[in-house]
Amino acid sequence: MNTSAPPGPGALDRLLSATIDTFGLAVEPSWREEARSVVGVIAAAASVIQAADLGDRAEPAAVYRP
Secondary structure, three states: OOOOOOOOHHHHHHHHHHHHHHHOOOOOHHHHHHHHHHHHHHHHHHHHHHHOOOOOOOOOOOOOOO
8 A cells, every 4th residue: 555645724715715716716714624524534544545446447437338
């Protein structure tokens, strides 16, 4: 299994700010900490999945064959 560390707090803050700006979301300042926490949990889960060695035989998605 490969190792992949989730992004740190600075990277999460930048990701959250970019997402809020891109989508023009109205986010109250009191929500930012909780939103960053949720994004951190999602990033940590994603790093676990990305670290899994699927090998060459595993397909990342189903292949359509008529």
